[in-house]
Amino acid sequence: MSDTHAQTARFVRESMLPEREPPLAEVGAVKWVRENLFSGWLNILLTVVSAVVIGWILLHIVPWFWNSVWKAGSLSQCREIRDEAFGPGASSACFAVITDRWHQLVFGFYPQTLYWRPVTALIVFLIAASPVLFPRLPRQALWFSAISPFIMFWLLWGGSVWAPLSVLLGIVLAYVAFRIASRFVSPVLAMLAGVAVAVLCWGLLAGPLTTDMSRILPIRLRAVGSDDFGGFMLSFIIGVSAIILSLPLGILLALGRQSDLFFINKVSVAFIELIRGVPLIVWLFTASLLLNYFLPPGTNFDLMLRVIIMVTLFSAAYIAEVVRGGLAALPKGQYEGADSLGLDYWQSMRLIILPQALKISIPGIVNTFIGLFKDTTLVVFIGLLDPIGLSNAIRASTDWNGVYFELFVFIGLMFFICCFSMSRYSIALEKKLQREHR
Amino acid sequence: MNKTAFLGALTVTGLAAGAAAAATLDDVRDRGTLNCGVSTGLTGFSAPDANGNWEGFDVAVCRAVAAAVLEDPEAVEFVPTTGQTRFTALASGEIDLLARNTTWTFSRDNDLKFEFVGVNYYDGQGFMVPKELGVTSAKDLGGATVCIQTGTTTELNLADFFRTNNMEYEPVPIETNAEAQQQYLADACDVYTTDASGLAATRASFENPGDHVILPEIISKEPLGPLVRHGDNEWGDIARWTLNALIAAEEYGVTSANIEELSQGTQNPEVNRLLGTEGNLGEMIGLDAEWAKRAIMAGGNYGELFERYLGESTPVGLARGLNAQWTDGGLLYAPPFR
Numbered sequence: 001m002s003d004t005h006a007q008t009a010r011f012v013r014e015s016m017l018p019e020r021e022p023p024l025a026e027v028g029a030v031k032w033v034r035e036n037l038f039s040g041w042l043n044i045l046l047t048v049v050s051a052v053v054i055g056w057i058l059l060h061i062v063p064w065f066w067n068s069v070w071k072a073g074s075l076s077q078c079r080e081i082r083d084e085a086f087g088p089g090a091s092s093a094c095f096a097v098i099t100d101r102w103h104q105l106v107f108g109f110y111p112q113t114l115y116w117r118p119v120t121a122l123i124v125f126l127i128a129a130s131p132v133l134f135p136r137l138p139r140q141a142l143w144f145s146a147i148s149p150f151i152m153f154w155l156l157w158g159g160s161v162w163a164p165l166s167v168l169l170g171i172v173l174a175y176v177a178f179r180i181a182s183r184f185v186s187p188v189l190a191m192l193a194g195v196a197v198a199v200l201c202w203g204l205l206a207g208p209l210t211t212d213m214s215r216i217l218p219i220r221l222r223a224v225g226s227d228d229f230g231g232f233m234l235s236f237i238i239g240v241s242a243i244i245l246s247l248p249l250g251i252l253l254a255l256g257r258q259s260d261l262f263f264i265n266k267v268s269v270a271f272i273e274l275i276r277g278v279p280l281i282v283w284l285f286t287a288s289l290l291l292n293y294f295l296p297p298g299t300n301f302d303l304m305l306r307v308i309i310m311v312t313l314f315s316a317a318y319i320a321e322v323v324r325g326g327l328a329a330l331p332k333g334q335y336e337g338a339d340s341l342g343l344d345y346w347q348s349m350r351l352i353i354l355p356q357a358l359k360i361s362i363p364g365i366v367n368t369f370i371g372l373f374k375d376t377t378l379v380v381f382i383g384l385l386d387p388i389g390l391s392n393a394i395r396a397s398t399d400w401n402g403v404y405f406e407l408f409v410f411i412g413l414m415f416f417i418c419c420f421s422m423s424r425y426s427i428a429l430e431k432k433l434q435r436e437h438r
Numbered sequence: 439m440n441k442t443a444f445l446g447a448l449t450v451t452g453l454a455a456g457a458a459a460a461a462t463l464d465d466v467r468d469r470g471t472l473n474c475g476v477s478t479g480l481t482g483f484s485a486p487d488a489n490g491n492w493e494g495f496d497v498a499v500c501r502a503v504a505a506a507v508l509e510d511p512e513a514v515e516f517v518p519t520t521g522q523t524r525f526t527a528l529a530s531g532e533i534d535l536l537a538r539n540t541t542w543t544f545s546r547d548n549d550l551k552f553e554f555v556g557v558n559y560y561d562g563q564g565f566m567v568p569k570e571l572g573v574t575s576a577k578d579l580g581g582a583t584v585c586i587q588t589g590t591t592t593e594l595n596l597a598d599f600f601r602t603n604n605m606e607y608e609p610v611p612i613e614t615n616a617e618a619q620q621q622y623l624a625d626a627c628d629v630y631t632t633d634a635s636g637l638a639a640t641r642a643s644f645e646n647p648g649d650h651v652i653l654p655e656i657i658s659k660e661p662l663g664p665l666v667r668h669g670d671n672e673w674g675d676i677a678r679w680t681l682n683a684l685i686a687a688e689e690y691g692v693t694s695a696n697i698e699e700l701s702q703g704t705q706n707p708e709v710n711r712l713l714g715t716e717g718n719l720g721e722m723i724g725l726d727a728e729w730a731k732r733a734i735m736a737g738g739n740y741g742e743l744f745e746r747y748l749g750e751s752t753p754v755g756l757a758r759g760l761n762a763q764w765t766d767g768g769l770l771y772a773p774p775f776r
Contacts, residue, residue, distance in 0.1 A: 076753075079645065089645075100488055109490035227515060228490075288523060292530030380478075383518045383527075389478055393486050393518070395616045396479030397493075398753040402643030404620050 060091065068093035073100070074399035097403045098410050101394050105387050105410060108230015114158075114222065118233050121155040124148050125240065133425065149244075156229075156237070158221035162213040166206040174198035187346055226304040230385035232414050238304070239373040239418075242311040246372070247365070249312065250319025251358075255349065257324055268320070275317035281378050283310045288382035307379055315372040322364035326357035359433050366426035370419045387411040462534050462666070462673035463724060466507055471515045474500035475533035478518040480615075481639035482747050482754040483539050483559075492516045495747040496537040499558055499664050499681060502733040503535060506680045506725060511736035521590060525550055528667060535677055537664040539633075541591050551668040555678035558663055558740075559748075560760040560769055562656035563595050564634040566641060569649050571628060576655035580605035585618045585627035587611075592632055595658040615640065633660055639754045675723050683730035686712060686772040687739035689763050694738040701731055712775045719775060730775075740770065 024030060037047045067086050072078040078094035086092060098105070107115060128148035131141035150164040178194035185193075214220065229237065256268030275283070287306040295301055330353060338348030358365075380389040391407040394400050466472050476484040476496055484494040492500075492514075501511040517533050528536045529551070539561075540546070542554040567573045576599070586593055588611045600607050610627040612618045619640055622630040630637065634656060641647045664681065666674045687693070690709050692700055701713040710716035714727030721727070737743050741763075748756045762768025 075643065104486070104488070104490065109486065112489070225515075227517070285522075289526040289530075292526060292532060381520060381522065383478055383520050383523045385478065385518060389518070392614055392616065393479035396477075396481050396483075396485035397487060398481055398485075398639070398642075401481045401639060401753070402619060404616055 064091045064093050067091065068095045070095050070099055072096035075402050093406050093409075094403055095406050095410075097394065097400050097406055101390075101400070102410070104390055104394065105231045105407070106414075107233050108385055108390065109228040110224060110230070110233065111222075111228070114224065117155045117158070117221070117224075121152040122236075124151050124155070154221065157224060157226070159223040160210060160214040161219040161221075162210045162217075163206075165213075166209045167202065169209075170198045170201035170206060173201050226302050229304060231390050232387050232411075234304070234379070234384060235373070235376040235386050235415075236418075238308055238311055238376045238379065241308045242315055242372055242376075243369050245308075245312045246316040246319050249316040251323050251354070253316060253320035254323035254327060257320065258327055272317045272320050275314055276321070280311070280314050280375055281381060283314055284378055284382050286310070303382075303384065307382070307384065311372065311376065315368060318368045318372075319365060322361050322368055323357060325364065326359075326361035327353065329360050330356055362426055362430055362433070366422060370422055373419060373422070374415060387414065462670045463507065463676065466534055470508065471513045472500065472504040472508060472535065473515045473517055473533045474503070475517045475519045475524055475527050475536040475538055476500065477538045478520055480539055480636070481643075482635065482752070482756075484516075484537075493747070495559065495743060496539060496664075498737045498743045498747065499537040499684075500535060501736045502684055503677055503680045505732040505736035506683075506729040507676060509732060511732075525552070528552065528665065531667075534673070535664055535666055539662045540665060542661045542663050542665075543591070546665075552665045553668055553671075553674045554663045554665045555674055556663050556681045557661040557769075558681060559635065559661075561633040561635050561660035561662050562760075563592050563631060563658040563660060564637050564656050565653040566622070566630045566637045566650055567628060567653065569651050573651075573653065576653045576657065577603060577605075579607065579629060581607065582629050583608045583610055583627040585610045585612055585621050585630045587615065587618065587632060588613065590632075591658070591660070596631055599657040619643065633662075635748065635754070635756055638756050642753045642755055672724060676725065679723060680730070680733045682772040683712060683733050683775075684740045684743070685763075685770050686775055687730075687734045688741040688770075689765065689772065692734060692739055693742060694735055697731060697734055701728075708775055 021027075025034065038044045067082065067090055069078045069081050069085075069092060072081055072094065073096075075094055075097070078092075078096050082090055082092040082094075103112065103115070107118060110118060125148065128145040131137045131139070132145055147168065150168050154161055154164045174194040174197045177197040178190050181193040182190035253268050253272055256264045257272065259265045259268070284307060287310040288303060291301070291306060334352060334356065335348070338352040341348075343351065377386055377388050379386050380392075383389070385393060388411065391411065394407065395403060474497075476492060476494075479485050480494070480496075482494060483496040484492060486492050497516070500514050500516065504514045505511040517527060519527050519533070519536070519538055524536055524538050524540065525546075527533050536552075537558075539559070540554075541561075542557065546552055547554055565576050565579065567579075573579065579600075580603075584596060584607050586596055586609050593609075596607070596609070610621060612621055615632065615636060618630055618632070621627055622640075623644070630640070632640075634652065637652050641650050641652065644650060664677055666677055686708075687697075690706065690712065692709060692712065697713070700709055701715060703715050704710055707716060711719055713731045714720055714729070718727070720729045723729075738746070744756075744758065744761065745751060748754050750757060758766070758768060760769050762770065764771040
């Protein structure tokens with residue numbers, strides 16, 4: 001071999017050179033910086049401008065956070081402490097307002113000795129939500145999820161345990177009636193029968209049952225009125241109730257809009273378009289102001305309940321449209337396939353159509369939920385003390401008049417934690433469902 | 439203006455519905471609590487403290503009425519109301535009394551069908567400017583940018599003032615007082631205008647209050663008072679005379695410190711009638727003899743309340759000014775308790 005080149009080339013390398021380090025400009029951080037930040041004149045310009053802007057922002061924000069005062073009784077004390085520590089006029093956040101009032105921003109005016117109740121309710125909620133969110137957990141746990149709303153209601157509002165129990169009884173009776181009736185008549189009629197039983201139970205049985213049982217076996221927690229609810233707890237209750245209630249309602253509306261039955265179709269369309277066509281704030285004003293005039297005087301129809309209903313209806317209309325998008329995205333073959341298997345309408349929806357349609361709709365649904373959750377801050381305009389409303393009330397005290405951004409930073413952080421975890425969950429869910437496709 | 443007409447129309451409908459429930463006093467007694475509408479937060483007038491107890495000058499009126507009617511100054515459900523919801527809340531019967539720094543005007547009294555029971559604070563709209571602008575009079579404000587809260591009477595007053603003085607201005611509409619402070623401090627506007635009490639409270643919260651001046655001109659009359667619905671005069675009288683009792687108590691020197699002693703009987707028949715040791719004034723408004731005594735004991739007389747929530751010892755630091763007794767050159771003048 002070595003003779004092959006003897007006449008044609010003077011020199012032939014016959015052994016491999018040892019590997020050398022790549023040139024400095026082609027490795028590691030230098031290469032990354034050159035390729036990603038300084039690859040061309042436009043990129044260089046953008047990098048420099050962005051760096052200046054970010055630096056300028058950090059220059060203002062970092063000292064503000066770094067010098068923050070956490071322990072003081074009022075804004076003026078905050079300023080004294082700052083003047084002593086960092087010199088007068090230094091940029092400094094006064095987070096002492098959070099130390100002093102965090103419990104109001106979180107719980108509103110809920111009695112301080114009873115804070116364990118909303119906290120327990122939150123734990124119950126998380127336990128109840130986990131089997132719904134994570135299908136790997138045992139399915140029996142769903143029974144706990146089903147009764148958890150009643151536990152949470154009792155923990156939050158207190159009063160006699162028999163009130164939520166009698167409501168639960170109505171639902172159980174309705175279900176039993178539905179099961180019995182569905183043996184003899186069509187599912188729609190059976191459902192109507194169930195609803196009728198529930199209404200009868202609540203109308204006739206619940207009142208006397210609650211009073212009698214409370215007398216025989218008085219298990220009760222101290223009652224806390226809705227007007228003591230406030231802060232992040234209020235946003236959370238409104239948001240979560242509306243999210244849980246609006247999903248089934250939205251799915252039904254979406255199915256209604258696709259339905260061939262003239263009446264159901266038109267009612268669904270009218271409802272969705274009416275609710276979507278008007279801003280949420282108008283519905284909230286309707287709930288708080290207009291309804292007062294139409295209800296008989298003296299009716300004590302809880303404002304918070306009215307708001308939950310309005311927010312639920314509002315987001316149900318949006319969910320309906322998102323789910324409709326999912327339904328429309330399914331190929332017609334899926335519907336026909338379901339029919340050809342001999343499934344009836346509800347079976348085909350439950351087993352074939354909805355699982356696929358909802359899978360497609362997940363990003364849209366979660367997006368609606370995140371929007372809804374943040375929209376709960378609009379209740380400040382009807383005088384409910386959500387975190388924003390409380391921040392105004394806190395600023396009105398002479399101690400904290402003049403504090404501004406600190407409160408918003410705290411409120412923003414609380415909302416960010418919730419919304420961000422919702423969006424992460426949705427991404428995880430999408431990935432998991434995607435895998436099933438392969 | 440459209441908003442007013444709309445609210446007015448609503449109120450009329452509401453009254454038609456609410457007329458059946460006229461005896462507010464009975465309702466309040468049955469319920470055991472007074473539903474009192476207050477502001478969602480206004481320095482010195484109503485604000486919750488760290489324990490969630492409402493405090494302030496307007497709040498004190500609610501507590502006095504509750505003390506007079508229910509014998510317990512704590513028996514009040516405070517309903518936070520916004521500028522938009524306050525009148526409907528009252529007209530629809532959600533609240534029994536509205537004590538929310540509300541200006542007594544002709545149209546609110548007559549068109550919206552409310553009954554102002556008196557004035558607990560005489561306010562007026564003023565201007566605050568940075569000292570470095572060198573402005574000494576509101577007449578020099580031509581061409582200024584003005585921070586102004588929307589949806590209030592101050593907005594209309596401002597327009598009137600600049601029109602009568604033939605000046606131009608550029609409004610910077612803002613929603614809340616806190617936002618206004620930030621905008622003003624960030625130089626988004628040259629002038630901040632609102633009620634003088636609000637300006638004083640705002641200035642007190644600044645780092646360097648001395649760098650800002652409140653101009654001498656007061657461009658409007660803002661008599662702030664509690665109000666009730668039309669149609670229940672007995673209830674209106676109770677609220678009116680509770681307020682008068684607080685004012686009269688200051689005039690006669692009845693304070694929360696000496697009230698026990700004075701209610702043993704004094705040489706002054708007017709004090710005796712006020713405190714129920716003489717005459718039957720309580721009976722005349724459907725309450726017991728000691729109603730006024732309890733109202734005064736709830737937080738003290740008018741002067742004590744003023745000192746505690748608004749006066750010169752507080753951060754708000756307001757002088758009595760127009761809100762002094764008529765004997766001291768102010769406007770407070772309670773009709774005789776006779």
